Amino acid sequence: MAPALTSTKRPFDPIEDSLTSAAKKLRADPTEPEPKSESDSPTEPSAGLSKHWDNEDTQEDKRRAFTIQFLESFQKVCGDGLLSMPSRCSGGPLAGRYDYRRWAINMEKVLGMNGVAEVVEGKLVADSELSSYPHLRITLARVNALASHIINVNVTESSRSHLRGSKSPQESWGKLRDLYQLSPSELSLEGWSLIKEKKISHYSSACEYTGALQDAWLQVCMDQKDLFKQTQPMLCTALLHGLDGHEWSSWKHTILTDAQLGADFQKLADKVKSIDPQIRSKSKQRPMLK
Secondary structure, three states: OOOOOOOOOOOOOOHHHOOOOOHHHOOOOOOOOOOOOOHHHOOOOOOOHHHHHHHHHHHHHHHHHHHHHHHHHHHHHOOOOOOOOOOOOOOOEEEEEEHHHHHHHHHHHHHHOOOHHHHOOOOOOHHHHHHOOHHHHHHHHHHHHHHHHHHHHEEOHHHHOOOOOOOOOHHHHHHHHHHOOOOHHHHHHHHHHOOOOOOOOOOOHHHHHHHHHHHHHHHHHOOOOOHHHHOOHHHHHHHHHHOOOOOHHEEEEHHHHOOOOOOOOOHHHHHHHHHHHHHHHHHHHHHOOO
């Protein structure tokens, strides 16, 4: 095998236009059927074909086409080597369940820089689906080996013992997620420790304050919208906790007794933003003590 290549290019995008021309020559893309002559016209009506392309087989064909495109892009960029990118994530290896969020976010960046994020995300078909492309089966083995290596060097020996018997990096990634990812209740407690110090008085407006809270909580939830919804009560608690200052004391009771707001962060944030101008106006009008 040739020595690893040092690439100065940015991490490649497997669907980048400049890298797809070679892939299109070697595969039959179900989304772009080849033109046929009149003598070869299908016996079934076009509506029947349209229905056919919507079935599960078509989805698998698209996944297979994406795999071919991805592997040819990887091969074109890397040749017989690999991208010279870091294989270790910042902050060190996975240290436990309360470290998983930090670790997973950093790992996604490392896998992406090395061009193999799609591997652990399960976007590629299995080796057996590429029987007509022996050269790509070799590339698939390389990217699987690279993804597995990146995962293994970023976990401790005790965590690595749970990965024995995994048949793919995707399986290893899933095992780690199942073992270490926090439940919604555990995640809420961790999130609370991260955002409890945020106060509305630290921001120039309620809009800025609620936006900062929401962004921080989305990071805690790793941008998983379903998890974000499940942990709304804790986020609402954090929002109310951060309404510091004497002026907000009476308003807190009003907000808490408003049954329409419930545990809906967006409604609560809108309510706070509607009150905030009055609070800030009164603060400015208060005479300064000498």
